[in-house]
Amino acid sequence: MPRDNFTKDTILRLAQRAGYTCSICESLTVGPSEEKENSVNITGVAAHISGASEGRGSRRYRSDMTTEERKSISNGIWLCETHADLIDGDEVTYTEKRLHEIKDRHETKVQYKHAGVNIDKGLFTEIEICNLATFTSSTRIKFQQNNLIIGQGSPGKTILCEFLASLKNPSLLKRWEDNKNRGNSFFSIKYFRTEELTYNIRIDSKRKITYDLNGVGTPVLIPSSTIFHLNKCFRDFVIENELDYKIKKSFMEYFGLREIEYLNFIADVATKKKYIIEDFEYDTEEDYLSVKLKDRTNYRSFQSLSSGEKDRVILEMTLQLAIFYSKFNSTITIIDQEAFPTMDSAGYCNLIKVVVENCFDFQFIVATFFEKNELPYKLLNTIELTVVEGDTKVQQLTMHHK
Ligand SMILES: [Zn+2]
Incomplete structure (x- = not known):
């Protein structure tokens, strides 16, 4: 033959x-x-x-x-x-x-x-959002390793961040239970590791929230990933816990760490390269944190720092935690500008520069309302949300980082 x-x-x-x-x-x-x-x-x-x-x-x-x-x-x-x-x-x-x-x-x-995207530990690659908030029609947005969501005055950014974060914190979906006037609302997330998985969060006209994985119903979604979500609640939480006086308690509670884990983490970070701040020293007995900022020569107590400077310390801790967790599984860090209202655009540019230059092993999403010409957006996958006559028109600008 x-x-x-x-x-x-x-x-x-x-x-x-x-x-x-x-x-x-x-x-x-x-x-x-x-x-x-x-x-x-x-x-x-x-x-x-x-x-x-x-x-x-x-x-x-x-x-x-x-x-x-x-x-x-x-x-x-x-x-x-x-x-x-x-x-x-x-x-x-x-x-x-x-x-x-x-x-x-x-x-x-x-x-x-x-495309320069590391998928070894898993990656959220695409989301689809339909009939929720300002997204009245089905909208798909592709994600890469590093993503920047921009759009002045667009409420869409926070919603995208919240739905992704709801995979670890379902309480973020609470407000969608009051979605009675709409039907067929859903949020779909594609995740790729060894194969593509699709998670769906559906909200029906009776406000019932259901989940499915690849079309098969599940009681709740538990993806094998670690999600750090820094949002307005984070800010409120930190203030509520009087971060100035009880830094250990605040961080332990927010990041879900036990005391021994927190102390190990702090001891570990003290010996590692810092990204946003120059250095810090921590007295475990007194729960006293002294910080040396990049542009200063001396150490100062955390309490004496300005709000913007404190924000940088919190970001440093989050980065270090994300680096640590990303050694074990897929990790996603979501930063909503609302979490850091005192940080200026120079602070954000600095954060993005750090992310791009260091090729971190975790997925990064930064939602900010700065104008695109204020940010080095060309270095990231930029998703621009623009509001047109009360309805959200989503314009996607995809740029490969590096
Ligand atoms: Zn072979």
Whole structure:
């Protein structure tokens, strides 16, 4: 029987779309050869999903396919030699459907990596919001590693932040229970790690909130992620707890840390590189924090700092906590400008600069109402929300960071 082989061009494109890595084990299948200065060694194989010819040894062969279909790129998958052998010896595990899923997932991963997005620990990639607050029609917004949501006077920013944060704190959804006049309101979040998951939060016309994961109902959503949400409540909480006098208590309660965890954390941060402040010293006995700011030469007590300076200390602590948690699982840090009303645009520019320059291993969302020309927005995925005649028109400007 003749074999319906792929053309050279199809083989090249399959390899390129897979980033020259095996679609199963992700090992590299291209590299330099020592033979000549311009020699290349390729160890990958463009394998047929449905067998190239009828007969013994050809797996997943389908007689209903045309020659063209069998030779087409959609019937190919890029694999290392070991996995090419494996799929050609096991059509029970590696069914046609399974191989298509493996291929799609791998190409999506390559696409994220190629765009400079780290998906190793999971990433919220897209949200869709419909019939909630100012979003009267369905609106999709794509997220990357670092995201900046801007829009003067647009209430949409806070709502986006709150829905994402509600995955860890469902009480944020309370106010949506009073949504009786509307039907079919939902908030959908796509999450990618080894595969794409879609979480849906639906609010029906009887104010009932339901959740589903990939279309299957769940009692509550618990994604494997850590979410730090710095919003207005955070600010109120800190003030309520008299942060000036009981810094330990405030931080422990807000970040859900036990005393020993808090003390370990503080001791750990003291020895690490600081990003927003220069340094700090903490007296565990007295619960006394002294801070050295970037532009000052001496240490000062936390109590003596201005509101804006205190904000920077809180941000530093949040960054350090997020860095710590991101070692273990997907971590997302959401900062709503409402949490830091005393911070000026220079403070925000500084924060964004720190985020961009340090390539943190967690996902960052900053919602601010500053004008875009005040911020180094070109360095981030910028989502601009603009209010037009009382309705929210969402304009999306996507820019790859770096
Ligand atoms: Zn492999």
